[in-house]
Amino acid sequence: MLIILTTTISLSSCSISVKEKNEILDLSEILYVFEELELHLKPQIEDNSYPYINEIKPNKFELLDGAIFIYVFKDKDLALDHDKIHKDFNQLVLNQKLYLYQIRNIVIIYCPQNEDPQKLIDEMDNKIREIVEYFSK
Numbered sequence: 233m234l235i236i237l238t239t240t241i242s243l244s245s246c247s248i249s250v251k252e253k254n255e256i257l258d259l260s261e262i263l264y265v266f267e268e269l270e271l272h273l274k275p276q277i278e279d280n281s282y283p284y285i286n287e288i289k290p291n292k293f294e295l296l297d298g299a300i301f302i303y304v305f306k307d308k309d310l311a312l313d314h315d316k317i318h319k320d321f322n323q324l325v326l327n328q329k330l331y332l333y334q335i336r337n338i339v340i341i342y343c344p345q346n347e348d349p350q351k352l353i354d355e356m357d358n359k360i361r362e363i364v365e366y367f368s369k
Contacts (some may be wrong), residue, residue: 298344
């Protein structure tokens with residue numbers, strides 16, 4: 233099941249300057265905000281088992297309660313193909329909830345572990361929504 237989130241939450245503790253809404257973002261800006269929220273992402277060894285979306289290779293990170301895939305597209309239009317994202321990820325992860333977030337040209341997919349209590353999944357979901365809101369100002 234793919235859950236597409238567009239809800240926004242305020243994040244006021246980060247100190248980087250936000251680019252204009254029409255400017256593309258890079259991975260370092262996203263990772264900085266994850267660290268500010270104390271969501272310490274552990275990079276995973278590169279391999280080719282994770283789905284490419286529109287020929288973009290994901291940056292995969294491990295969390296205590298799951299995995300985060302971050303796709304950095306060259307423009308916002310390429311990142312909007314949610315049907316393609318859903319198809320590619322269903323081939324990889326069957327019968328698992330996927331949370332999809334989009335921040336301009338960045339697509340973040342959160343894959344919680346099945347055994348995690350719903351409360352932990354909801355907490356992580358809320359923190360990632362804060363990141364989305366931060367860049368949506």
